[in-house]
Amino acid sequence: xxxxxxxxxxxxITASIGILAACSGNGDxxxxxxxxxxxxxxxxxxxxxxxxxxVKLRIMWWGSQPRHEATLAALDLYTKNNPxxxxxxxxxxxxxxxxxxxxxxxxxxxxxxxxxxxxxxPDWMSRNQLIxxxxxxxxxxxxxxxxSGGQLDGKQYAVPLGSVAFGMVYDKAAMDxxxxxxxxxxxxxxxxxxxxxxxxxxxxxxxxxxxxxxxxYFVYSAYxxxxxxxxxxxxxxxFNVDQATFLEWTKKFDELRKEGLVPPAxxxxxxxxxxxxMDLMASGKVLMRYSFSNNLGTWDSIxxxxxxxxxxxRAEEAGGWLKPSMFLAVTENSKYAVEAKxxxxxxxxxxxxxxxxxxxxxxxxxxxxxxxLEANMSELDKVGLGLLxxxxxxxxxxxxxAGGWTNFIDKDWVLVRDQxxxxxxxxxxxxxxxxxxxxxxxx
Amino acid sequence: MNRTTAASAETVVxxxxxxxxxxxxxxxxxxxxFISPWLIGFLALTAYPLFLSLYYSFxxxxxxxxxxxxxxxxxxxxxxxxxxFINSVKVTFMYVLASVPLKLLAALFVAMILSKEIKxxxxxxxxxxxxxxIGGSIGVSLLWRNIFGxxxxxxxxxxxxxxxxxxxxxxxxxxxxxxxxxxxxxxxxTMVIFLAGLKQIPTDLYEASSVDGAxxxxxxxxxxxxxxxxIIYFNLIMGVIGAFQMFTSAFVITNGGPMxxxxxxxxxxxxxxxxxxxxxxxxxxxxIMLVMIVIxxxxxxxxxxxxxxxxxxxxxxKRK
Numbered sequence: 001x002x003x004x005x006x007x008x009x010x011x012x013i014t015a016s017i018g019i020l021a022a023c024s025g026n027g028d029x030x031x032x033x034x035x036x037x038x039x040x041x042x043x044x045x046x047x048x049x050x051x052x053x054x055v056k057l058r059i060m061w062w063g064s065q066p067r068h069e070a071t072l073a074a075l076d077l078y079t080k081n082n083p084x085x086x087x088x089x090x091x092x093x094x095x096x097x098x099x100x101x102x103x104x105x106x107x108x109x110x111x112x113x114x115x116x117x118x119x120x121x122p123d124w125m126s127r128n129q130l131i132x133x134x135x136x137x138x139x140x141x142x143x144x145x146x147x148s149g150g151q152l153d154g155k156q157y158a159v160p161l162g163s164v165a166f167g168m169v170y171d172k173a174a175m176d177x178x179x180x181x182x183x184x185x186x187x188x189x190x191x192x193x194x195x196x197x198x199x200x201x202x203x204x205x206x207x208x209x210x211x212x213x214x215x216x217y218f219v220y221s222a223y224x225x226x227x228x229x230x231x232x233x234x235x236x237x238x239f240n241v242d243q244a245t246f247l248e249w250t251k252k253f254d255e256l257r258k259e260g261l262v263p264p265a266x267x268x269x270x271x272x273x274x275x276x277x278m279d280l281m282a283s284g285k286v287l288m289r290y291s292f293s294n295n296l297g298t299w300d301s302i303x304x305x306x307x308x309x310x311x312x313x314r315a316e317e318a319g320g321w322l323k324p325s326m327f328l329a330v331t332e333n334s335k336y337a338v339e340a341k342x343x344x345x346x347x348x349x350x351x352x353x354x355x356x357x358x359x360x361x362x363x364x365x366x367x368x369x370x371x372x373l374e375a376n377m378s379e380l381d382k383v384g385l386g387l388l389x390x391x392x393x394x395x396x397x398x399x400x401x402a403g404g405w406t407n408f409i410d411k412d413w414v415l416v417r418d419q420x421x422x423x424x425x426x427x428x429x430x431x432x433x434x435x436x437x438x439x440x441x442x443x
Numbered sequence: 444m445n446r447t448t449a450a451s452a453e454t455v456v457x458x459x460x461x462x463x464x465x466x467x468x469x470x471x472x473x474x475x476x477f478i479s480p481w482l483i484g485f486l487a488l489t490a491y492p493l494f495l496s497l498y499y500s501f502x503x504x505x506x507x508x509x510x511x512x513x514x515x516x517x518x519x520x521x522x523x524x525x526x527x528f529i530n531s532v533k534v535t536f537m538y539v540l541a542s543v544p545l546k547l548l549a550a551l552f553v554a555m556i557l558s559k560e561i562k563x564x565x566x567x568x569x570x571x572x573x574x575x576x577i578g579g580s581i582g583v584s585l586l587w588r589n590i591f592g593x594x595x596x597x598x599x600x601x602x603x604x605x606x607x608x609x610x611x612x613x614x615x616x617x618x619x620x621x622x623x624x625x626x627x628x629x630x631x632x633t634m635v636i637f638l639a640g641l642k643q644i645p646t647d648l649y650e651a652s653s654v655d656g657a658x659x660x661x662x663x664x665x666x667x668x669x670x671x672x673x674i675i676y677f678n679l680i681m682g683v684i685g686a687f688q689m690f691t692s693a694f695v696i697t698n699g700g701p702m703x704x705x706x707x708x709x710x711x712x713x714x715x716x717x718x719x720x721x722x723x724x725x726x727x728x729x730x731i732m733l734v735m736i737v738i739x740x741x742x743x744x745x746x747x748x749x750x751x752x753x754x755x756x757x758x759x760x761k762r763k
Contacts, residue, residue, distance in 0.1 A: 103717045106506055127507045127720070266610030269701050270593045278592070407719055418702040422615055 052084050055339045058111035060090040062097040064274055064298040067360040074356045078343060085339060095272070105129055105331065112334040113344065116158060116327045118149050122403030125150075130157040130329045136341035138349055141366045146324045149400040159348050160324035162294065162362025165391035166222065166312055167320050169291035169299060171281060173306040178202045180287065182308070185390040189226060189313040193252055196261050199287070203261075208286045211271060212262040214253030215417025215430065217409055219290050223249050225396045226315040233409075237402035239438035243431055250420060250427035257423075262286075265421040274298045281307075293384040293391075294325060294362040300380055309387040320391045323398035325362030363388060405441050412437040496726040504723035517727035528728070530703055531711040532735075538619060538707060539686040539739075542626045547678055550630035551671075554637035568638070575631025584625075584695035588612060591621050612697055615704040622692050622705055633678050640674035641667070669752040676751045680743055687736050708732055 061071060068091050075087045090111060092100070098120065104110045116124060124130055132155040133139075139147055139156055143163065150158035168183070175182055180199045183191070196209040203209065213219040221232045229242040256262045263271075263285060272278035274295070280286045282302045291299075291309065299307045312320030328347065330340045347353050354369045359381045364370045377385065416433050419425040425433065475482065500517055502510045521528050557568050577583055590597050591611035598608025611617045648666050657665065668675075690709040693699060699706035699714075712732070716725035 099718060102720070106717055106720060106722075129507075265701075266614040267593050269613035270610045277589070277594070283594070410718075411714070414700070415703055418615070418700060422702060424615075424702065 055085045055336045056088055057085060057113060057336060057340055057343060058088045058090065059113040060101060060111040061115035062092055062094045063360065064093075064295075064301075066297055066301060070357050070360050074347065074353050077352060077356065078346060081346075085343065093274070108333045110331040110333060112330060112336060112340045114329055114331055115161070116329055118160075118324050118327060118398075118400055119409070120406060121149055121158060121327060121400050122152075123406055124329070125152040125157050126403045129332050131332050131334070131337055132157060133159060133330065133341055133344065136338060137345045141349070141368050143365055143367065145322075145398075146365045149324050149398075150327050150329070158327035158329035159344060160326075160365040161328055161348065162325040162359065162364050163322050163388070164292040164294045164325040164362035165320055165322050165388045165395070166218070166290070166292060167387045167391060168288050168310050168312060169281070169296060169307050170288035170310060171284070171286075171306055172308040173303075174207075174284060175287055178287075183288075183310045183313075185311045185387075187310065187313050189223060189315050189319070192313040193256075196256055197259075200259060200261060206285065208263045208280075209256070209261040210286055210288050211280060212253060212257060212265070212268040212421050213290070214250050214257065214262075215413070215420040216290075217413045217417070220246070220249055222290075222312045222319040222321075223315075225321070226313065226317055226319040228316045231399065231401070233401055233405050233438075235399055235402055237404070237441070237443050239435060239442060241431065241434060246431050247427050250430060253420075254427065257421075265418075265423075268421060269418070276302050292325065292362070293387040294359055296384050297360065297380055309383055311387065311390050318391070318394045318396055321396035321398045322388065322391055324365065359384060404443075408438060408441045496729055499723050500726035500730050502723045504721075504726070506720045506722055510723075513723075517724050518731075520724070521727060521731065527703075527706070527711055531706050531708045534619065534704065534706055535687060535689075535708040538623060538689060539683060541620075542623045542686050542689075543679065543682040545623065545627045546630050546633060546682055547675065549627050550633035550678070551637050551675075553630065554634045554641055555667075557634070558638055558641040572631040572635060575629045575634075581691065581695050584692045587621070587625050587692070588696045613701055615702040618697050618701060618704045622689075622696065625692050625696075626686070626689070633682065636674060636678055637671070640671050644670045670754075672751045673753060676743070676747050680740055683739050683743065684736055687732065687739070 059075070061067075063071070071091070072089060075089060079086055088111075098117075101110060101114060110129070134156060137156070137159055139159060142160065146160040146163055147156065150156055150160060170183065172182060178199070180202055181195065183195065199209050217232070224230070224232060224242060224245050227242070227245050229245050230240060232239075232241055234240045253262065262268065263280065267280070267285070270278060271280045273289075274282075276282055279299075279302070281289050282299060290312070293309060296307060296309055312318075314320075328344055330337055330344065334340050347357075348364070348366055349369070351369065351372060354364055354366075354373060357364075359373065359377075363385060364373065373381075374385065413434065416425070416430050416437075419433075420427070420430050499510075501512060501514060503513050503516075504510050553571060557564065557571065574583075589595055592598075593608070593610040593613065595608075595611075597611065601608055609617070611621045644667065648670070649662055652662055652666060688709050689707050690713065693705045693707045693710050694713070697705040699710050708728075709732075712725050712728045715721045715728060
């Protein structure tokens with residue numbers, strides 16, 4: 001009656017073969033050879049037809065709802081001006097964005113135009129995944145300091161979309177209600193920690209001063225900068241964490257954790273920035289967190305009028321810095337590279353695009369556009385601009401850093417962060433672990 | 444039985460007058476032509492990528508640079524100096540060992556209930572099977588994240604009974620357990636196969652045994668389980684293979700965290716391939732996974748002769 005046994009082994013084998021097929025790389029050697037030639041000779045992939053042929057450009061970005069709406073409006077306007085160009089937008093939050101994009105790029109199916117984080121630029125440029133934007137994209141009005149992040153070997157592979165300042169956002173409404181003093185621009189790390197302690201008696205149960213930044217890469221970077229110890233990873237690709245500073249920092253957060261001034265580890269781990277439900281500041285669980293000057297709008301849309309910005313605390317040196325908010329680039333497999341570049345030129349240099357895009361990607365990197373926007377800015381944007389201006393005078397010099405360290409920051413550092421947070425390692429062990437993990441990235 | 448039918452068919456053909464083109468080769472050619480869509484699909488979509496990945500596993504293929512043959516270096520690195528490999532294997536084995544038996548138990552339990560002929564049983568079966576249709580999707584994973592989050596509904600419910608909740612998916616002690624629970628909840632297709640198996644068991648066995656005074660529990664262990672053992676065997680193997688490849692929920696809900704407690708093998712493989720572009724290395728990992736699955740499958744199938752019961756043509760009740 002049952003004839004299971006024989007068919008079972010066949011099924012089992014077929015199933016296991018299935019996995020391998022799914023897991024194996026799908027590029028082939030021919031593609032591979034192509035991509036090594038491309039940078040020298042990328043005009044071959046560009047369309048030579050006249051500019052009235054229908055063109056469909058795929059474009060991908062991450063962001064919050066207001067940014068999506070503004071960008072979609074800009075795309076519509078461009079299609080109205082150039083009826084032959086239509087768009088296939090792919091937009092999402094930051095979560096999983098790089099994974100998705102990397103997968104598409106690996107399959108030679110990346111969108112024509114992509115938004116990239118400054119931190120990814122060295123990797124993407126050195127892997128020849130982007131194409132030179134000249135001559136279509138005009139960068140003459142751009143700040144040289146912001147442009148450099150998208151350059152390699154004298155070519156401009158990506159344009160910065162805006163400049164943002166790294167600072168902090170705090171729940172002004174909640175702090176005023178609790179009677180906790182507001183921080184002021186130019187405050188110090190000592191003031192930060194004493195304000196935390198001060199707030200202890202005022203915070204009700206389930207509310208905390210700030211997030212657990214004991215193992216946070218970015219905030220620790222700011223602390224190390226402020227102490228005058230320079231970059232965490234040097235431009236030439238070396239691990240440069242100052243042991244004394246790292247231990248000082250992690251131990252201070254150990255204290256905050258013990259005193260209940262930062263959320264318990266499992267609560268802290270559930271935080272998702274800018275998510276209306278899961279953002280711990282938006283849900284009123286913490287009073288402050290780190291932020292970029294252009295993100296205020298997103299929180300404000302969740303709880304209008306409640307939040308304010310302040311500079312990153314400082315010590316001997318400034319803690320915050322200005323950086324390009326993000327880059328826009330054309331990928332190497334784009335079939336309509338010329339059209340894509342023309343669009344980018346419009347996107348970053350035209351006043352009509354700027355009127356729609358406002359400062360959702362930071363204060364535009366094109367100086368003329370930035371000035372024009374400043375003239376009639378919303379109150380909210382003025383707060384962002386305030387942080388930018390307060391950070392500008394002596395802010396740290398931003399650097400795209402060395403290529404190839406993305407995984408160190410996204411994976412290895414995150415593991416150590418979790419271990420610190422869940423108190424599975426001591427600060428000393430955490431330092432050793434980071435040092436050890438860094439070895440495989442050093443060249 | 445098949446053989447006899449085939450033989451008799453052959454004699455029929457032989458007895459007829461044979462057209463000249465119908466030699467043996469043409470017979471098989473027709474067969475191959477009929478299965479050619481599948482055959483071509485298998486060769487192009489399964490066999491070719493399969494062997495390509497075997498080849499890649501001996502190279503330093505990184506998608507961007509030209510391919511270079513490096514022998515067993517990838518395997519050497521995996522086994523001697525890759526702590527993430529060991530960690531992900533550990534997590535995967537914990538996941539397989541916990542999720543597969545639990546899922547089988549849940550599926551069998553529900554199948555037993557749903558095998559009863561009561562009014563509206565079709566509706567219940569559909570309703571209970573339904574989660575499995577959507578179970579593997581991103582949407583359910585997101586839902587799960589919200590249910591078991593710090594402010595999730597699960598904590599609110601246990602809060603009513605005075606328990607203090609925690610971040611189930613954000614705590615390293617419970618994150619894997621939460622993912623296992625999600626897997627167990629998707630027992631539908633396993634359950635349907637059990638249900639079919641239960642229906643196959645002749646009722647006269649139960650009738651005869653109840654005449655002999657066997658109660659329900661004895662009947663379950665002496666009749667239901669042995670009669671169902673080939674189905675259990677099938678579900679076990681499929682479950683193990685599926686569990687080894689678990690990816691979506693770990694990727695979407697926890698992304699391997701916290702503290703790598705849900706960093707399963709497929710997730711590690713994915714990251715090597717698509718965030719670090721180390722496709723050669725990832726291919727080597729894939730082949731190691733294949734070997735692990737084959738070994739697990741062989742172990743189960745070897746053990747099966749001690750516990751799987753087959754009915755023979757010559758009557759019931761003989762152990763093989």
